[in-house]
Amino acid sequence: MGAVRTNTRRRAVPWLVLGLWIAVLALASPFASKLGDVQRDRAVDYLPASADSTQVAKIQDRLPGGEATQMVVVYHRDSGLTAADKTTAAAQIERIAGTHQLTGEPRGVPSRDGTTLMYPVASTEPGTDEKARDELVGDVRDIAESGEGLSVVVGGEGPLATDASEVYNALDGPLLYTTAAVVALLLILIYRSPFLWLVPLAVAGMADYLSMGVAYGLNQWFGTSVSGQSSGIMTILVFGAGTDYALLLVSRYREELRRVERPYDAMAAALRGCGPAVLASSGTVAAGLLCLLAADLNSSRGMGPLGTVGVLCALLAMLTLLPAILVLLGRRVFWPLVPRYGSTPKARRSLFAAMGSSAGRRPLTVLAGGAVLLGALALGALNMPGNLKQEDSFTTKPDAVAAMETLAAAYPERGTQPITVITPTDRADSTLAAVRDTGGVDSAERGRSGEGWTEISVLAASAPQSAGETATIEALRDGLDGSYVGGPSAEQIDLEDTNARDRLIVVPLVLVSVLLILVALLRSLVAPLILVGAVVAVWGAALGIGGLVFGPLFGFEGIDPGLGLLSFVFLVALGVDYGIFLMHRMREESLNGTEPVAAALTALRTTGGVIASAGLVLAATFAVLTSMPLVPLVELGFVIAVGVLLDTFLVRTYLVTSASVALRRKLWWPGPLSREPERPVPPKEPERVAASAH
Known part of the structure; x- marks a missing residue:
């Protein structure tokens, strides 16, 4: 009777887990569907929290009408504007002014060569409402129509934000579908089964849906910022990291099904075997991402919690829902390659066994060669182009960028993008005079006042985001006490400065947190240092490859x-994930009494395939970002994908294995595995006693 009750409970557990997940997803559904409503892609959502440009954006929100939408309507004819062109331009601008409440009367500024006429236009109608801003920009673009031979484009800060917002809003669907398709294709190739690939893919989809609900809750309860970039990265992490955990679990489960008769018991053994490695792996990723909370840059700081949510939701799904579904489906889910109880897989000379043998024969040579290769690749970072300008952030050219390029060519001698100075109203006159006296300033006009602050719009004598304009912004900040200097160009300066500051703080935090987790898991100091040093070398090499191809x-x-x-x-x-998978298996073999060299080669042979599969999946999911129309996403996706491939096929297989072989037991210093086992002392033979003579 006891055995019957035990079997009944075992059959009930997977159904209970499945029912709990259905209930959780039902509760999360109303929140997950609202995540897009709280996604914000305004400049202030990406800016440094403490920077001048951020304070300008926040104060502008409080001024009458809220944040002003700055636009420039640009009229251009290659052969020179005609009188009819100027009449058309004046009529269109008059219609825009009559349709919308502008902050001032637009005045045309002709270029010296007579080919271009620009009208700066600003309106506070949208305030901080992004949808209203986009509608305003769209309406202005509808009114400002091109004619035969006359080009009319609308640029400026507002239209650029609208174009960027359209790109980010369009990412969610294509990013999700493309990621799911790539993962599905790779799982079909890896599992060679018409059914098995569906299970981890469906579980990853449910984890992604849950992560969306949790991310919305963080936004509502803690004010965590949600941007198009951070929500996109969250989806990538759910599918990439989640599929990695699924690959490791399914691989171990397949092994146990050959040794254990019942699927429930086989899954329990698989979870005991690989569970600690998966938990440590996800903990490492979560700890690294949470270090981004120390960043001053809003976009980086917001990505930390969302990325962590994605990884933890993937972990929860792959350690609960995936095992439950696999147990319910039984062995038949592996068809046609069903692992039969008591069977043994065909012995094959695997690629990873061959790689391990070569690393084992000449470990120091392999280590030296790998170090030289990674160092040479890292030198490519010296070829990196300069910092990205706003107009170069798109892989295709939207109208706002076309307008900026036309302005840069037609007005090389002056600024065409306003610099905003926010100053206390009681000193507005003196500040305006000081601004006009600042070197590099072409013109300055008083704007809105309210809430004790006055806005001053400044045009520099130099082109936007040039060295001359940068010097002007820095001179304004140095010379104006109690005032803030912002605007698009100032925002770029703050982004660059804050990223440099954040690197000095976040990078050491990431290294320390990852090292502490590895030390706790591996009971060693040497092994964690090798793993961390290896991934840092991979990062440098991946950036170097980026430097060789980006420009x-x-x-x-x-x-x-x-x-x-x-x-x-x-x-x-x-x-470090893959290092954990490899080192955890190596430590497991060593604890079972296997000699150090054999333990290293066995760990590579048994985990090499799943690590390679996981690396391919993770690299492919991040490579999806390279198909997106934003240069920052393309660059990030490329560097991470290349780095994961280097880590998977060079560092883990060759360099870490070679280091393990070369160090032998020293790898586990100062843990107990670093000491030679005590040899058993053979028992002494009993002394022979001579028989007494009687």
Whole structure:
């Protein structure tokens, strides 16, 4: 009777887990569907929390009408504007002014060569409502129509934000579908089963849906910022990391099904075997991502909690829902390669066994060669282009960028993008005079007042985001006490400065947190240092490859200021995953009494395939970002994908294995595995006693 009750309970557990997940997803559904409503992609949502430009954006929100939408309507004819063109321009601007409440009367500014006429236009109608801003920009673009030979484009800060918002809003669907399709294709190739691939893919989809609900809750309860970039990365992490955990679990489950008769018992053994490695792996990624909370950059700080939510939801799903479904489906889910109880897999000379043998024969040579290769690749980072400008952030050219390019060509001698100075109203006159006296300032006009602050719009004598304009912004900040200097160009300066500061704080935090987790898991100091050193070398090499291709091959004009920090966090946290899988199995073999060299080679032979599969899946999911129309996402996806591939097929298989073989027991210093086992002392033979003579 006891055995019957035990079997009944075992059959009930998977159904209970499945029922709990259905209930959880039903509760999360109303919140998950609202995540898009709280996604914000305004400049202030990406800016440094403490920077001047952020304070300007916040104060502008409180001024009458809220944040002003700055636009520039640009009229251009290659052969020179005609009188009819100027009449058309004046009529269109008059219609825009009559349709919308503008902050001032637009005045046309002709270029010296007579080919271009620009009208700066600003309106506070939308305030901070992004949808209203986009509608305003769309309406202005509808009114400002091009004619025969006359080009009319609308640029400026507002239209650029609208174009960026359209790109981010369009990411969710294609990013999810493309990621799911890539993962499905790879799982079909890996499992060679018409059914098995569906299970981890469906579970990952449920984890992604749950993560959306949790992310919305964080936004509502704690004010966590949600941007198009952070929500997209969250989806990538759910599918990439979640599928990695599924691959490890399913691989171990398949092994146990050959040794254990009942699927429930086989799954329990698989969870006991690989569960600690999966938990440590996800903990490492979560700890690394949470270090981004120390960043001052809003976009980086918001990505930390969302990325952590994605990883933890993936972990929860893969350690509860996936095992339950696999147990319910039984062995037949593996058809046609069903692991029969008592069977043994065909012995094959695997690629990873061959790689391990070569690393085992000449470990120091392999280590030296790998170090030289990674170092040479890292030198490519010296070829990185400069920092990315706003107009170069798109892989295709939207109207706002076309307008900026036309302005840069037609007005090379002056600024065309306003610099905003926010000053206390009681000193507005003196500040305006000081601004006009500042070197590099072409013109300055008083704008709105309210809430004790006055807005001053400044045009520099130099082109936007040039060295001259940067010097002007810095001179304004140095010379105006109690005032804030913002605007698009000032925002770019703050982004670059804050990213440099964040690297100095976040990078050490990531390294320390990852090391502590590895030390706790592996009971060693040497092994964690090797793993962390290896992923740092991979990061440098991946950035170097990016430097070799971004400009010459992809044609990118610059590098996103946040690329170094974000790629470091993701590559260190995710790259250590595979080291954990390998080292955990190596330690397991050593605890069972296997000699150090044999333990290293056995660990590589048994985990090499699943690590390679996991690396391919993770690299492919991040490579999906390279198909997106934003240069920062393309650069981030490329560097992480290349780094994961380097880590999977070079560092884990060759370099870490070679280091383990070369160090032998020293790898586990100062833990108990670093000491030679005591040899059993043979029992002494009993002394012979001579028989007494009687």
